[in-house]
Amino acid sequence: MSEQHIVFIGGGPRTAMILERISANRELLDNTALHLHVVDPFPVGAGRIWREDQSPLLKLNSRAADVTMFTDASVQCLGPAKDGPALDQWVQLIRDGQLHDVPSLLLTDPLLRAEVARLGPADFPTRRLQSCYLRWFFARAQASFASPDVIKIHQDTAVDLLSESSTHRVLLASGREIVADQVVLVQGHLDARxxxxxxxxxxxxxxxxxxxxxxxxxxxxxxxxxxxxxxxxxxxxxxxxxxxxxxxxxxxxxxxxxxxxxxxxxxxxxxxxxxxxxxxxxxxxxxxHSKIRSTTTAPLSTGYFTEEAVNELHAQHGELDFFAHVWPLIAKEAAFFYYREIFATPHSFAPSIWSEFHARFDAISWYSPERTSLVAQFVAPEFRLEFEDLEFPLPIPRPLPAQGQAQELNQLVREHIKEDLRVRDSADHPQFQALFFGLLKSFVTLPVVDALLSDTGRIQLAGWWQGFFSFVDSGxxxxxxxxxxxxxxxxxxxxxxxxxxxxxxxxxxxxxxxxxxxxxxxxxxxxARLPSTHISTSTDPLLVSLYHQGLITEEPGGSGKMHITSLRQVIGRGGSIHRWLFATGATAGRFQGGAFSRPNSNSAPFADSDALARELLSAPAAMNQWELAGAIAQTHRTLG
Missing domain, CATH: 3.50.50.60 (FAD/NAD(P)-binding domain)
Structure with a gap:
């Protein structure tokens, strides 16, 4: 029986998700003994960012019902679905006495016990509770293998990776080494020098x-x-x-x-x-912007920002610019949801009014005089949607009053926050929840877009879009x-x-x-911001070494993230593809969602993790340039 050794550098949520997907897809293995190594100085499952050792005051900015680690049936991937409880359901199972394989801290820590007793689906859990959920998921993934010994955990730091002849060796800070057939870089968020x-x-x-x-x-x-x-x-x-x-x-x-x-x-x-x-x-x-409390009433389905529409644009224009080609489709789709909810408000509009608006809206481009005219005709000024106003919401008078300028700015910000709470933390304004879902829905198609963008387009996607989405939808x-x-x-x-x-x-x-x-x-x-994502400035000792060796490079476009293929294989200096070295998560390039997402949302991280797991299992590590050179030399020696 042959053996396959895969080493994961980083043991946070993304690694846990990939391990679960490896287990789910293990029928791809053909008489191969699998050995999985996870290297992380922090507790596996949670990793550094989500570890238990942090203030109990810090919370997720997602509700308990909106967090899952399970690849459910909504996910469009080749591997089998493996449903499981979202965070709120997990807590309910614990309360009901139906779940016992939970981290011991949940049973001994009075703050966590109190949180489990009161947490509801709409509540925002602490990061310490999320840490317990992530650790439980990792343990569940580990237990799903034929033997728990398949996964070996190294609470250590990877400091170097040596690739010589047919051997890849991961060097740890403790002095130990791990021999690997494949290595997956999943370090997550890093510090910068x-x-x-x-x-x-x-x-x-x-x-x-x-x-x-x-x-x-x-x-x-x-x-x-x-x-x-x-x-x-x-x-x-x-x-x-x-x-x-x-x-x-x-x-x-x-x-x-x-x-x-x-x-x-x-x-x-x-x-x-x-x-x-x-x-x-x-x-x-x-x-x-505040998280939203309302619920939508209108159906959330349309077809403006689709894979077909993006491919059609690519056929017309070649490489796409995010602002010129992609963003107008996202804006139109999100605005459709927003206006559909306004027109669906009881007694506000006759159904025939919506039908006329819808038909004309279908036929126009987002950035067009026709759209401006249509909205002006059908929608009251206070309900009109302009994304530029949403992104920069303060109506600053120019010039500011001669007296009391600082007080004027304070009042403007204060009134903006109050108004934001009035419309978002209320059940009376469902159009904002519809807008939220409209923007969130774009994450299903964006992985397809990423491969079709120009370098400038990738900068816009990784920079402006991520910042805009976080500001509007992830507050x-x-x-x-x-x-x-x-x-x-x-x-x-x-x-x-x-x-x-x-x-x-x-x-x-x-x-x-x-x-x-x-x-x-x-x-x-x-x-008050996170450090740079540039791998060239990271303090991570392994990335520092790999970057200086030329095994990893930054992707074109200036994001600073690792240059990788669509299969998550790392691209080194000179464009060489290392078929044994993979990268995913916060340090890796190409468009990726977060480490976990909403249930039943066909979220990108689940499909991405499934695809990577299947790639690791089905494609034996190909020779790299050093292995190839060694094999050629050995052939010459043998043949004389």
């Missing part, structure tokens, strides 16, 4: 010049030590996305502050006395925005508004923010 970002390096150098100054570069908020940030210190904050949400959770409630119910569903903040003062700004000047729970308003009302967070830029004032020896209302200064500066 500070010196790789000239501005961050400059800010850090300024902070080192005086004891009263402090600077925190981009990073994972839960991993940052804020102990040197004293109470009362003024802090400039760049970024108002999800990292900013984690930041204010840890700096206020995390330091002992409390939120209590106020009037009309608002919150009031009770300080602990340990609070800093944050002055937050960004390009948009507002936090991500925080509504209660986080209420907490933000409460902190603002209590005087602990001020809003700097949009178009804010940051620097250092050498004369004042303070960090500074240039806002539409003038300059603001503070002794501390925090960049």
């Amino acid at each position: 500070l010196e790789s970002d000239a501005r961050s390096l400059e800010f850090a150098a300024h902070a080192d010049t005086a004891d009263h100054l402090g600077y925190i570069p981009p990073g994972y908020t839960n991993d940052i030590n804020f102990q040197t940030l004293s109470a009362g210190t003024e802090v400039l904050v760049s970024g108002m996305g999800l990292a900013f949400t984690d930041l204010f959770v840890l700096l206020f409630e995390g330091r002992g502050g409390k939120f209590v119910a106020g009037e009309n569903g608002s919150l009031r903040y009770l300080p602990s006395g340990q609070e800093p003062k944050l002055l937050a700004g960004s390009r948009r000047g507002v936090p991500y 925080p729970p509504a209660h986080r925005l209420r907490e933000l308003l409460a902190l603002h009302e209590a005087g602990f967070i001020s809003f700097l508004g949009p178009e804010t830029s940051f620097g250092f004032d050498a004369n004042r020896q303070l960090f500074c923010a240039q806002t539409l209302a003038g300059e603001v200064h503070a002794p501390w500066f925090i960049e």
Whole structure:
């Protein structure tokens, strides 16, 4: 019996999903003994980002009913479906006493036990509970093999990979080695070297010049030590996305502050006395849009952004530009869902009105005078959808009033957040849920689009689209925005508004923010965003080595992610394809969804993981350039 050794570098959710898919597709193995190795210094299943060892205050920005790790029947893939409980169903099984193979922490930790007792499908679970779910899924995947010994876990760090002749060896920090036929790089989110970002390096150098100054570069908020940030210190904050949400959770409630119910569903903040003062700004000047509470009533089906439509565009234009060719189809489809829900509102429009609107909408392009005219004729101004207004929602008066400019910006941001909560955290505005699903639905077709895009188009997809989708569809729970308003009302967070830029004032020896209302200064500066995804600047020792060896390269287009084929095989220097080396997840190129997704959504990560699992099982590792050279040399020696 032959043997096949596959080594996974990284043991987070994506690896767990691939392992489950390998088990589901194991009939592809032909009399081969499979040996799977998982290397990760953090607990497998959860990995670094979702590990249990983090603040119990931090939550997912997805509801419990919207998180699954199982490849259900909705997923269009070659492997068999293997249904299983979403996070909310998993919790219910535990409550009902039907599930016993759960991490022991769930039985001993009082906070987790209390969360299991109360969590409902619409609630936002803590990341610690999600960690338990992910670890349980990994253990379930491991148990699905004929022997649990098929998977060997190495709680270690991979530091190098040597490929010599017919052998690939993964070197670990402990000094051990693992011999591999195939290696899969699944490291997930990584840190970047500070010196790789000239501005961050400059800010850090300024902070080192005086004891009263402090600077925190981009990073994972839960991993940052804020102990040197004293109470009362003024802090400039760049970024108002999800990292900013984690930041204010840890700096206020995390330091002992409390939120209590106020009037009309608002919150009031009770300080602990340990609070800093944050002055937050960004390009948009507002936090991500709130999660949506309404439900849709109209059917969610149409055919504007489809694989057929994209292939037709490719036949006409060749390589596609995302903005010129793809985005108008996504916009039209999402807007169709949005307007269909408005017209479906009881007693708002006669059915014949919708039929006429629908027929004319079908025939026009999104960016056209005809669309503008059609919407103006049928839709009241307050319900008209313009994605540019959705992305940059603050109506900034130009010029700002001569007096009270900072107060004007604060009021504009505050009123925007209140309005966002009014329409999104309400059952009365289902058009926003329809818009959410319309944009989310695009992820089914986007993997097809990725292969047809120009390098510029890939930059637009990885950059603008991901940022826009996160801002509109992947924001925080509504209660986080209420907490933000409460902190603002209590005087602990001020809003700097949009178009804010940051620097250092050498004369004042303070960090500074240039806002539409003038300059603001503070002794501390925090960049509330994740590190760069560029593999060339990663601190991961294995990626550093592989990059310098030329085994991995960055994909064209400037995303900084690993250059890979459609089969997830890594492309090295000079365009060589390493058929034994694969990459997927956050560090790998090409379009990919998140590590987990909604049930019954045919989500891209499930199909992608299934395809990769089948590729690993069905295609024995082909010779790389070193193996080929060795084989040729051996042939010459044999033949003389």
